[in-house]
Amino acid sequence: MQRRHLLSTFALGIALSAPLxxxxxxxxxxxxxxxxxxxxxxxxxxxxxxxxxxxxxxxxxxxxxxxxxxxxxxxxxxxxxxxxxxxxxxxxxxxxxxxxxxxxxDFVLIGPSDDPAGIADADDALDAFSRIAASGSPFTSRGDDSGTHRAEQRFWEEAGVDTTGGWYRELGSGMGPTLNTAAGMDAYVFADRATWLAFDNRQDLAILFEGDEALxxxxxxxxxxxxxxxxxxxxxxxxxxxxxxxxxxxxxxxxxxxxxxxxxxxxxxxx
Amino acid sequence: MPIADNAFATALTLIVTLDPTLLNIVRLSLQVSLSAVLIAALIGLPLGASLALWAFPGRGAVVVVLNAFMGLPPVVAGLMVYLMLSRAGPLGELGLLFTPTAMVIAQVVLVLPIVAALSRQHIEALLGEYREQLASFGLGRARMMPTLLWDARVALTTVVLAGFGRASAEVGAVLIVGGNIDGVTRVMTTAIALETNRGNLALALGLGLVLLLLVACVNAAAHLLGERARRQMG
Missing domain, CATH: 3.40.190.10 (Periplasmic binding protein-like II)
Incomplete structure (x- = not known):
């Protein structure tokens, strides 16, 4: 009967909720x-x-x-x-x-392995950021007020770069989704090394700049x-x-x- | 599509090996969503029937609000419940934030409008057919309610299942109020979101397949029980 079925569903619900x-x-x-x-x-x-x-x-x-x-x-x-x-x-x-x-x-700068902005031989982190902006290559930013996002913003500010252009994509996402998006659009991205190492869906992305103490x-x-x-x-x-x-x-x-x-x-x- | 292939393989492996972590996540998902649907049904069915039966000033507004809340974004429901349960909020004393109970509350907020609004619609339609007949038995409105709920049971089962679908599929609300704590408040949808974030797309999709299978099982069980009930009554 329907009623019995409903009752048994309810009983199941209650039984399952006990360990709550x-x-x-x-x-x-x-x-x-x-x-x-x-x-x-x-x-x-x-x-x-x-x-x-x-x-x-x-x-x-x-x-x-x-x-x-x-x-x-x-x-x-x-x-x-x-x-x-x-x-x-x-x-x-x-x-x-x-x-x-x-x-x-440490933080690392990641991007498409053919490196259109040529940041691999940048002098330091600031230079790498400037080169990305100058090349107009897409850059995906966390945009979520995270520690990584705050650090990234300080670099743009120090490099004197205006990030309002169409090349700069503010995502409002966590590190993983931002890396997923960067992989999808072959964009540069600023990431912490730990998340990158644990990240699987890299596609064509690679670490292009690392090692500066500022990172x-x-x-x-x-x-x-x-x-x-x-x-x-x-x-x-x-x-x-x-x-x-x-x-x-x-x-x-x-x-x-x-x-x-x-x-x-x-x-x-x-x- | 290597990711899709891997996802099927991953899903199969997870199910065949009865992965203990997965079992724990599945148990918690069912526990949270079934509890939420149970509570929402206990409140929502009589509420919907009452709205169909009684006319009172402002009834139209209540109906509109209920209908509108069917489209409430889960993340907004989660945020509302978060602010209520947060230590700085009105119910902070209870210390319920980041527990499965908080997740149940958030899902009740999501499911209740669906159950109440849709059951009101079904009962109202039924009442149009039955009103004179029921009135001729001299039944008052309060006495009509159980009869109407019982006669609309097939449609209402579908309503409750729609509520279960909403509860088991949402991720925004449980993520905020549960915190996706490993082994404590991690459910199927938040686990899928986490694996997507980690770039483990095959595992994420595999978990998605397991979730689909689970929801299909619940629906199949409801369907079979309904069929049996119809045959017994037939």
């Missing part, structure tokens, strides 16, 4: 960036942290701008992002009580302010914050590699 009840397992919610999550770093180091402390880390991976906003609203216990200026401002504004350097990787990409961990959001799991979050900069945490970060290539370089204690 929150478990009292110890965990923190970490707001972080897509680059750290999508590169597979957290999947590698969080189990090691859990082993040591019994605390699980639930990662919400978003752009740096949104990660700041989540932490500002009190929706995450901890914050790990890569926008040093923004992070220092976050501490100055009283949302976080401490910021520590954790690790770095250094620093990640910082922030200890959120206890008084502003007293309900957060500050004690557990502090253990994570300290573990990241401890010898064990730094070794875990250094140990993460894809195809033998190390993705993040620990540098805690360098201020």
């Amino acid at each position: 009840a929150a478990d009292d397992e110890r965990y923190i919610t970490l707001a972080s960036t897509t680059s750290t999550e999508q590169s597979g770093l957290f999947a590698d180091i969080v189990p090691q942290f859990r082993e040591t402390t019994g605390i699980d880390v639930r990662v919400v991976a978003v752009g740096t701008g949104q990660a700041f906003e989540i932490a500002r609203r009190g929706d995450a216990d901890s914050l790990l992002v890569h926008d040093t200026q923004g992070e220092e401002q976050f501490v100055a504004d009283g949302y976080a009580s401490e910021r520590l350097d954790v690790m770095y990787n 250094f990409n620093q990640y910082g961990s922030l200890l959120l302010d206890r008084e502003r959001h007293p309900h957060l799991k500050h004690d557990l979050a502090e253990q994570w914050h300290q573990w990241l900069v401890s010898d064990e945490g730094q070794a875990a970060i250094a140990g993460y590699a894809i195809d033998g290539e190390q993705l993040f370089f620990p540098n805690a204690g360098h201020h």
Whole structure:
């Protein structure tokens, strides 16, 4: 009968929803960036942290701008992002009580392998950016207020380039979708190396410019302010914050590699 | 089309090996979407029937709003629920953000207008046919409701299935309120979005095929049960 069928559907729904009840397992919610999550770093180091402390880390991976906003609203216990200026401002504004350097990787300029703008032999990063603009080759930008987007904008500004031309495509997407789009339209793109290494759909794209110190990409961990959001799991979050900069945490970060290539370089204690 | 070929192979491998990560994601997807549809049906069916049965000032406005909300973009629904459940929001005390419960709430917001608006339409049409007959039995409006809901059950099953389709297919709302946390709030659609972002297009499409299969199974089950019910009654 129809009624019995409806009832059994409802019963199934209820049975399935039973495990929805929150478990009292110890965990923190970490707001972080897509680059750290999508590169597979957290999947590698969080189990090691859990082993040591019994605390699980639930990662919400978003752009740096949104990660700041989540932490500002009190929706995450901890914050790990890569926008040093923004992070220092976050501490100055009283949302976080401490910021520590954790690790770095670097940004790279990627483009179609025939390199129409000729950036492969550019003198430095600024020169490479200028050459892309001068050639009018398409460039895809994250345009999402992420740490990578903010870094990219600083380069255009320093190079004195006006990015309003039709060659400059602002996507409003994460790193992966931006790389997908760049691959589709043979465009240049500014990316973090970790996401690039973990990225599969490269088509004709290749790293064309790398190695300038200006392309250094620093990640910082922030200890959120206890008084502003007293309900957060500050004690557990502090253990994570300290573990990241401890010898064990730094070794875990250094140990993460894809195809033998190390993705993040620990540098805690360098201020 | 190497990506499509790989996608079929990937989907097949995932299903045949009963990949534990995939099973967990499938279980959570069904759990969230079925719960949301159940809640939306429990509220939406009587609500739709009431709107068909009772005339009151502003009824037209309510109907228009419900119809308009059928087109609510999932990402807007997600944002609304996010702002409600955020610690800085009115329901922040509950600490529900980034949990499966938050995802259920967001999907109820998406599914409820569909169930209520479409069931109102069906009940109103049915009421046009039955009104005199029902009135001749001396039934009041409140007593008519169960009869009408029961007689419209075939159409209403389709309405509920449409709601399930919307819930299981959307990604915008659950991504915002769930956070796509591995093993906790990662469902089929957010997993597909993530793999697309990582450039694993074959795996993303493979997961998409598994999702299609899953939705087809739910619809087939509803269809078969409906057929059996018709035969038993016939």
